[in-house]
Amino acid sequence: MTTRRIVVTGVGSVASCGVGREALRAALRGGRSFVRPLTRFDASSYPSRIAAEVDGFDPASFMDPDDAERIDRSAQFAVAAAVEAVRDSGLVLPGADPRRAGVSIGIAAGCMTSCEDHLFRQDRGEPDLATGGFYTRIAASSASAVVARHLGLRGRTHTLSTGCTTGTDSVGYAFQQIRAGRADVMIAGGTDAPIAPLAYGCFAIIRAMSTRNEDPESASRPFDRDRDGFVLGEGAGVVVLESLDHALRRGAPVYMEVAGYGTTLNAHHMTAPPPDGREMARAIAMALDDARVNPAGIEYVSAHGSSTPLNDAAETTALKRAFGDHARRLWVSSIKSVIGHTFGAAGGHQAAAAALAFRDGLVPPTVNLRDPDPACDLDCVPGAPRPRRLGAMLQNACGFCGKNAAIVYRRFDAA
Amino acid sequence: MRRRVLVTGVGVVSPIGIGREAFGAALREGRSGIGPLTRFDARDGPCRVAAEVRGFDAAAFIDPREARRMDPVDHYAVAAARLALADAGLVVTDANRGRIGLVLGTALYGVQFGEAQHAVFRAAGLRRVSPYTAIAIFPFSPIGFVSIALGITGWSNVITSCAASGADAIAHARDAIEAGTADVMIAGGVEAPLSPTILRGLDAAAALSRGAHSRPYDRGRDGFVLGEGAGLVVLEAEDHARARGARADAELLGCGTANGPYDSGGLGIDYDTAAEAVAAALEDARCRPGDVDLVSANAASEVENDRLEAALIGERYGGACPPVTSIRSMVGQTLGASAGLQAAASLFAIREGFLPPTINYETPDPGCLVRSLVTQGRAAPVRRVVQHSFGYLGTQSVLVFGAAA
Numbered sequence: 001m002t003t004r005r006i007v008v009t010g011v012g013s014v015a016s017c018g019v020g021r022e023a024l025r026a027a028l029r030g031g032r033s034f035v036r037p038l039t040r041f042d043a044s045s046y047p048s049r050i051a052a053e054v055d056g057f058d059p060a061s062f063m064d065p066d067d068a069e070r071i072d073r074s075a076q077f078a079v080a081a082a083v084e085a086v087r088d089s090g091l092v093l094p095g096a097d098p099r100r101a102g103v104s105i106g107i108a109a110g111c112m113t114s115c116e117d118h119l120f121r122q123d124r125g126e127p128d129l130a131t132g133g134f135y136t137r138i139a140a141s142s143a144s145a146v147v148a149r150h151l152g153l154r155g156r157t158h159t160l161s162t163g164c165t166t167g168t169d170s171v172g173y174a175f176q177q178i179r180a181g182r183a184d185v186m187i188a189g190g191t192d193a194p195i196a197p198l199a200y201g202c203f204a205i206i207r208a209m210s211t212r213n214e215d216p217e218s219a220s221r222p223f224d225r226d227r228d229g230f231v232l233g234e235g236a237g238v239v240v241l242e243s244l245d246h247a248l249r250r251g252a253p254v255y256m257e258v259a260g261y262g263t264t265l266n267a268h269h270m271t272a273p274p275p276d277g278r279e280m281a282r283a284i285a286m287a288l289d290d291a292r293v294n295p296a297g298i299e300y301v302s303a304h305g306s307s308t309p310l311n312d313a314a315e316t317t318a319l320k321r322a323f324g325d326h327a328r329r330l331w332v333s334s335i336k337s338v339i340g341h342t343f344g345a346a347g348g349h350q351a352a353a354a355a356l357a358f359r360d361g362l363v364p365p366t367v368n369l370r371d372p373d374p375a376c377d378l379d380c381v382p383g384a385p386r387p388r389r390l391g392a393m394l395q396n397a398c399g400f401c402g403k404n405a406a407i408v409y410r411r412f413d414a415a
Numbered sequence: 416m417r418r419r420v421l422v423t424g425v426g427v428v429s430p431i432g433i434g435r436e437a438f439g440a441a442l443r444e445g446r447s448g449i450g451p452l453t454r455f456d457a458r459d460g461p462c463r464v465a466a467e468v469r470g471f472d473a474a475a476f477i478d479p480r481e482a483r484r485m486d487p488v489d490h491y492a493v494a495a496a497r498l499a500l501a502d503a504g505l506v507v508t509d510a511n512r513g514r515i516g517l518v519l520g521t522a523l524y525g526v527q528f529g530e531a532q533h534a535v536f537r538a539a540g541l542r543r544v545s546p547y548t549a550i551a552i553f554p555f556s557p558i559g560f561v562s563i564a565l566g567i568t569g570w571s572n573v574i575t576s577c578a579a580s581g582a583d584a585i586a587h588a589r590d591a592i593e594a595g596t597a598d599v600m601i602a603g604g605v606e607a608p609l610s611p612t613i614l615r616g617l618d619a620a621a622a623l624s625r626g627a628h629s630r631p632y633d634r635g636r637d638g639f640v641l642g643e644g645a646g647l648v649v650l651e652a653e654d655h656a657r658a659r660g661a662r663a664d665a666e667l668l669g670c671g672t673a674n675g676p677y678d679s680g681g682l683g684i685d686y687d688t689a690a691e692a693v694a695a696a697l698e699d700a701r702c703r704p705g706d707v708d709l710v711s712a713n714a715a716s717e718v719e720n721d722r723l724e725a726a727l728i729g730e731r732y733g734g735a736c737p738p739v740t741s742i743r744s745m746v747g748q749t750l751g752a753s754a755g756l757q758a759a760a761s762l763f764a765i766r767e768g769f770l771p772p773t774i775n776y777e778t779p780d781p782g783c784l785v786r787s788l789v790t791q792g793r794a795a796p797v798r799r800v801v802q803h804s805f806g807y808l809g810t811q812s813v814l815v816f817g818a819a820a
Contacts, residue, residue, distance in 0.1 A: 046541060070679065099691070102674060109553060110524070119533045119612065134616035135807060136681040139522065140554060140575045145681075145808040148674055154688070157674035157810050158583055159575050161524075161554035169572055176590065198533050201541045202548035262596075264513070265562040265571050270484075270550040279568050282513065286596065400550060401559025403571060 006178045007247050007412055008255040010089025010240035011352045012081035012189075015339045016052035016233055021084060024237075024349070025356050027338050028364035029385045035216045035231045035340050040195045048209040050216040051195050052233030052340025063150060070133035071146055072111035073193035077236035077345070078143035079150055082187050086151065089240040090252055091185065094152035101185040102155030102177065103144045105238060106170035108163050108344030108399075109194035110140045116196040143191050143236075155183045164304070164399025165263070166190050167237060167347020171395075172261030172407055174241050184246040189348025191236035200232055206271070208308065220341075221368035222305035222334035223312050223376035230306040233340030237348025239355060248414075255355035257412040259293060259392075262286025266402030272310055273398060277318025283404035284322040284394060291408035293392050295323045298330065298408070300363050300393040302350045305334020305380075306341050311398070313375040318404075319396075320378075331388070333381040337367040347405070350395045354409050361389050418593050421656050421663035421819055424503025424649035426495035427759045430466035430642050430746050433494070435502055439763040441745070442771035445792055448746050449629055449640050454609045461618035464627040465609050466642030466747030477564070484547035485560055486525035487643070488607035492557035493564045495645035495755075496601050500565060503649040504661060505599065507566050516569030516597040517558050518588040519647075520580025520604040521751035523613060525552040530610045557605055570597045578713075579672070579806030580604050581646065581754030582814050586670035588650050598655040603647035603755030614641060620680050624716060629748075630775035631714035631741040632721050632783050639715040642747030646755025648762070664766040668799070669700025669815035677809045684713075684720045689811045690727050693803065696813035702799055707737040709764050711757045711802035712785075714741040714773075715748040722783040724803065729785075740789040744774045754804035754814065761800040761816045768796050 013020060016034035017027030027034065038051040059068035059076040062083050068076055082105065086093055095101055114137045121128040136142055141159040148157040156177060160169045167190030174188035194200060203209050210229040212219035220231040239255075247254055264283040268274040288295055304315055320327045335353050336342075342349055357363055362385045369382035395407040427434060430448025431441035441448075448466040457463050468491065473482045476494040485493075496517070500507070507515060528545075529552035536544050550556060554573050562571065570591040574583045581604025588602030617623050624638040648667075656663050673695060675688030697704070710728060714721040728739060742760045743749075749756055760771055772792040798818045805811045 099673070108555065115529070116533065118616075119530070120537070122612070122615075123537055133679065133681070134620050135622075136679070138616070139577060139681065139808055140524075141522075141577055141806075141808050141810070142681075145674075145677070145810070148809060149676065154673065154675050156672050157576075158672075161573050161575050162558070162571075163553060163555035166555075173572070173587070176594075180590070197541075198529075198536050198544070198548070201536065201544060202532075202552070205541060205544055206546050206549055208549070263570055263572070265517070265558070265568045267512070267562045267566050267568045270559050270563070282568075399555070400553075401555040402562060403555065403558065 004179050005244040006175050006241055006258045007244050008239045008355045009242045009247050009252040010085040011355045012084030012238040013352050014054055014077045014080050015235035015349060016054055017339055019057055024352060028353055031367055031384055033217045033220050033338055033367055035219050037216055041197050046204050047211050048204045049213045050219055050231055052231055053195055054235050070136050071142055072114040072137050074107055074111060074191045075143040075146045078105050078147050078191040081236035081238035082147045085238045085240045098152055098154040100155055100183055101153045102183045103148045103153060103157045104170045104174035104186055104188045105144045105147055106160040106166035106190045106344055107140050107143055107192055108161060108166040109192050109199050111138045112196045112199035113193045114138055116198055147187060162403050163401050164346060165397040165403045165405035166344040168395060168397040168405040168407055171347060171351050175258045175261055178241055178243050184243045186241045187238060188241050189238035189351060190345040192342055192344035193234045194232055194343050195234050218368045220307050220337050222307045222337050222366050223372055223380045224369050225371045225373040227307045229308050230341040233342040235342050235345050237345050237352040239351045254412045256358040257410040259410045260287045260291025260408040262290055263405040268402055271400050273314040275314055277314050277321050280318035280398055280404040281321035284406045287406035287408045293408050296326045297392045298394050299390055301330055301332045302354055302395045303332050303334045304397045305336055307336060316376045316378055327378055330378055331363055331381050332378045333364055333366040335364055347397050354393060354395055358390050358411060361387055363388050419653035420589050420592050420650050420667045421653050422648050422665040422667060422762060423651045423656050423661040423663045424499045425759045425762050426499030426647045428468055428491045428495050429644040429756055430468055433471060434498055438759055442760055442763055443769060443792055445772040445774045447774060455611055460611060460614060462614045462623050464640055466640055468644050486528035486551045488524055488605050489557050489560045491607060491645035492561050492605040495647040496561045496565055499601055499647045499649050512566055513568050514598040515567040516591055516600045517561055517567060517571045518584040518602045519557050520574050520584035521554060521606055522575060522577045522580055523608040524554040525556055526608055526613055527610050528552050530612050576810040577806035577808055578750050578753050579804045579810045579812035580751035582804040582812035585814060589667055592650055592652050598652045600650045601647050602650055603758060604752040605645040606750045606752035607643045608641060608750055609643055620682060622682055628775055629716045629744050631716050631744050631773055632725060632785055633776050634778040634780035636716040636718060636721055639717055639748035642749040644749050644752045644756060646752055646759045648758050663819045665762050666817050666819045668817040669696045671695030671699055672812040674809045681808045684723055684805045686723045686727060689805050692811040692813045693731060696815050700815035702815055704732050706799050707801050708797045709770055709800045710737055710739040711761055711800055712739050712741040713803040713805040715743040725783045725785045736787040738770050738787050738789045739785045740771055740773045742771060757802040761802055764797040764800055765818050768794055770795050
């Protein structure tokens with residue numbers, strides 16, 4: 001029995017670099033970061049006061065304003081990115097059988113923007129969320145649910161929530177559903193709107209985030225010797241996954257093929273990665289094995305590269321472990337250097353960026369990489385994008401709770 | 416040829432008992448887990464009852480220093496996982512830890528810890544907030560804590576689809592075994608939603624019972640009673656189970672899920688979607704309506720949702736309706752933990768050959784009739800159980816368990 005193949009046919013994005021895929025594309029070749037002073041709440045007493053915020057986002061441009069009112073900011077981002085990705089794919093949804101198209105848009109922080117807003121209002125005795133649409137606003141599954149509803153989809157609609165690996169897991173999960181024959185189309189990726197006082201603050205107090213407040217644009221600097229923590233971002237990254245048959249039959253433009261997915265747990269510590277990188281290397285091996293791609297076939301790694309002292313070094317070790325001598329030939333870059341750590345959306349943004357890298361033949365750089373840490377001594381594509389006609393690449397992710405996740409993408413050439 | 420997935424263990428932390436045996440004894444007896452809300456001062460609130468887990472000692476399962484860094488949902492998850500593994504007689508070793516995984520479902524995860532820390536934040540500022548907040552309040556927490564406690568490094572995920580979460584988690588865990596990426600998967604649902612804000616919000620949405628009771632299908636039903644707990648099963652590849660001589664009374668035969676419209680409040684269930692999920696699960700299990708010995712219903716004492724389910728059951732099975740029961744009459748609406756607790760009940764029914772009762776059923780509602788409703792627990796052979804976990808916000812999921820041959 002031939003295994004079904006799965007391709008990406010549409011890309012959508014909302015991030016600090018702007019609303020839309022073109023904004024992401026420009027940002028990934030632009031050579032600078034979109035981290036700025038935090039404005040969404042008063043962070044003046046916080047140790048970290050910078051973030052990668054989405055500016056100028058108007059949910060009413062993507063959906064009915066009354067519907068937008070009843071959902072969290074993260075769900076609004078998801079709708080915007082999903083609508084753009086679907087339009088990009090040329091798919092007319094719900095399509096002939098709405099049950100064959102589903103959604104897998106993950107979220108990591110949950111609807112914290114709405115939850116915190118609700119708690120503040122309650123405290124002040126103001127009308128709070130409970131006066132209308134409480135559950136639809138706070139449920140973590142709301143983004144996927146609303147996207148399915150908006151597009152009229154009735155296929156399986158599930159929300160994964162696994163911290164920093166959420167987006168990667170969500171794309172991987174969607175890939176598996178199509179491969180198993182349960183769907184022909186899955187709208188997949190991640191979303192998050194975690195820039196709220198406690199959601200942001202809980203990372204600030206454990207010094208996980210950069211305190212380079214006086215120079216926000218250079219704060220997110222993966223693999224750099226002076227990195228001092230991640231910078232929290234917000235937004236949504238969404239791709240349209242489609243069975244190859246389905247895509248070819250309608251003459252869809254294909255960005256890339258999704259070839260394999262793997263995930264493991266460190267079982268070590270809730271925040272720190274183990275220095276040996278063993279389970280991350282195993283997740284990568286699992287994805288390669290699933291894709292039937294040799295380690296030596298990977299040219300580029302879209303790294304987790306969160307810009308924390310611990311992660312970037314441990315990830316380098318893991319990549320060397322997974323790829324052996326071939327690691328020296330890899331190009332490794334982190335888009336978090338440009339758009340910050342978008343938490344639940346990170347894997348979705350990585351997938352979007354990967355699709356663009358295949359389409360444009362251009363590998364995005366790691367910006368702000370001026371003085372590489374000797375412990376991060378792979379080729380991390382500092383500063384400027386590099387042209388390359390990619391054959392196969394790896395998307396890598398890891399996060400709090402010790403989960404590791406990896407996806408292999410491959411070039412698809414129409415015969 | 417699909418790799419058969421057996422159930423070799425179960426771990427339960429519930430409002431009616433902790434551990435498989437205590438839970439089973441309570442099901443047999445028809446014990447109610449609903450009582451006064453004691454977790455916080457509920458006197459000024461809209462709701463005075465809940466299905467609380469009682470007699471739970473986190474220290475029996477977790478080092479107290481660690482327990483302080485976790486939300487109660489993590490306590491329940493670690494406890495249920497330890498109980499499940501012990502029930503399965505499985506020891507984690509360096510040789511097998513990479514082939515043992517974990518998929519959990521949860522709707523509201525660390526809400527208690529989050530709400531408490533937000534109150535601290537509002538009163539005293541960021542500097543007083545617990546440094547463990549970032550690891551306790553997000554959905555990823557339970558798989559982190561469980562994997563560290565048990566030393567397991569295999570396939571994992573967390574799925575959040577409201578009350579269908581646990582079923583979706585079990586289905587995804589099965590996929591990992593069938594794909595050969597794991598031999599053993601701990602899977603199910605965990606929930607600890609008893610926070611003032613959640614109760615107030617659900618009350619404002621008219622979801623909770625004002626009468627303070629859980630009486631599925633009864634004419635006096637007026638909303639659910641919120642409950643908490645964790646239900647986890649050990650799914651194991653048949654070859655792996657046989658090789659180590661593990662006992663397996665049951666097998667996971669089928670999973671079905673569907674997504675559809677939902678009302679503006681998000682808490683309504685769509686008939687067609689639910690019916691589709693049932694059909695998909697039965698088809699996946701190659702189970703005909705006549706093969707079903709027990710329907711473990713979704714009914715949570717909700718006016719409209721119970722009615723829709725009754726109609727759905729009537730239409731699906733016609734005149735030959737198998738026995739139907741709802742354990743939510745005893746454990747309340749445990750949201751993401753529901754399917755896990757239902758799974759534990761399904762396994763009990765199969766293993767013990769006993770149909771647990773739907774308690775508090777006093778007055779039939781002609782518009783919501785289930786003729787084969789089990790109101791008195793009774794012995795009966797149970798070879799196939801279909802369990803409904805109809806989530807909110809559109810996703811409905813169904814599992815089919817069978818007696819292991």
